[in-house]
Amino acid sequence: MSVIEVRDLRKAYGGNKALHGVDLSIAQGEIFALLGPNGAGKTTCVEILEGFRHRDSGDVKVLGMDPELSGHGARQFRDRIGIVLQSTSDAGDLTVNETIRHFSGYYSKPRDPDEVVIAVGLEEKKDALIRSLSGGQRRRLDVGLGIIGSPELLFLDEPTTGFDPEARRSFWALIRQLQNSGSTILLTTHYLDEAEALADRVAVINRGKIIETSTPANLGGRATSLARVQWEENGVMREEFSAEPTGVVTRLSQKFTGEIPKLSIVRPTLEDIYLTMIGLEVGDTQ
Ligand code: ATP
Numbered sequence: 001m002s003v004i005e006v007r008d009l010r011k012a013y014g015g016n017k018a019l020h021g022v023d024l025s026i027a028q029g030e031i032f033a034l035l036g037p038n039g040a041g042k043t044t045c046v047e048i049l050e051g052f053r054h055r056d057s058g059d060v061k062v063l064g065m066d067p068e069l070s071g072h073g074a075r076q077f078r079d080r081i082g083i084v085l086q087s088t089s090d091a092g093d094l095t096v097n098e099t100i101r102h103f104s105g106y107y108s109k110p111r112d113p114d115e116v117v118i119a120v121g122l123e124e125k126k127d128a129l130i131r132s133l134s135g136g137q138r139r140r141l142d143v144g145l146g147i148i149g150s151p152e153l154l155f156l157d158e159p160t161t162g163f164d165p166e167a168r169r170s171f172w173a174l175i176r177q178l179q180n181s182g183s184t185i186l187l188t189t190h191y192l193d194e195a196e197a198l199a200d201r202v203a204v205i206n207r208g209k210i211i212e213t214s215t216p217a218n219l220g221g222r223a224t225s226l227a228r229v230q231w232e233e234n235g236v237m238r239e240e241f242s243a244e245p246t247g248v249v250t251r252l253s254q255k256f257t258g259e260i261p262k263l264s265i266v267r268p269t270l271e272d273i274y275l276t277m278i279g280l281e282v283g284d285t286q
Contacts, residue, residue, distance in 0.1 A: 082151030
């Protein structure tokens with residue numbers, strides 16, 4: 001079942017075509033990452049899906065509804081989604097606990113506020129004023145506010161910017177938990193390792209168009225791309241690219257009769273593939 005269905009979505013700001021002909025289909029329970037460079041159209045796309053921006057044309061269904069609803073329909077829609085925006089809102093004079101409790105009042109079936117505070121790792125800060133939080137702690141609070149309403153669909157716009165590595169890992173665990181409880185998650189991120197760790201599928205968008213939608217493992221032919229085998233020979237680093245690196249290593253191990261000096265086998269990372277795709281696009285259109 002599709003939670004998000006987008007066909008031929010278009011949006012221009014004056015003469016600037018921010019989205020031209022975007023198609024997306026995201027299934028229930030999926031974690032889907034939208035990847036693209038600055039200005040690619042990610043926020044425009046996501047905010048149209050959230051009902052915050054008007055589209056010029058195209059069919060958009062989110063949880064079976066048109067996000068450009070008003071009145072009762074809009075309230076029903078808001079009750080079923082969670083949003084973590086890029087910029088943090090300022091509620092400086094409230095504590096973490098007060099803020100989470102306050103927001104829980106907007107939803108018909110909120111999660112337990114105490115559980116949410118723990119889930120986002122802010123238990124020690126629950127009585128602290130928002131304005132006294134660090135950047136990363138505020139971001140965790142944003143995530144808490146995004147999930148307080150038990151959303152069926154959660155939008156995360158660059159959720160871990162400013163997180164330290166440990167906080168990112170615990171955030172990923174939280175997102176997987178949400179997925180296990182049935183939520184669908186649409187994520188935008190500039191961290192390719194985050195997309196790899198979390199996403200079932202990724203779409204790469206550049207200049208308002210989706211270049212490819214795939215699993216992180218298969219994007220840009222990654223699964224079948226050549227592996228780089230490196231080793232040291234006579235004091236010099238050597239390398240060979242091969243679709244069958246096992247054969248190369250077997251040959252080398254016979255040659256060295258034992259340990260192959262400084263052996264490594266590396267396949268392209270998601271970031272390598274992504275940068276190649278974005279680079280090729282730029283080259284193609286020049
Ligand atoms: P980033 O990774 O930097 O957040 P993005 O992929 O989210 O970028 P968008 O914010 O969707 O990109 O911007 C897409 C294009 O639309 C850009 O060229 C941007 O300058 C333009 N744009 C976005 N919002 C507006 C606006 N409110 N008015 C005019 N132009 C806009």
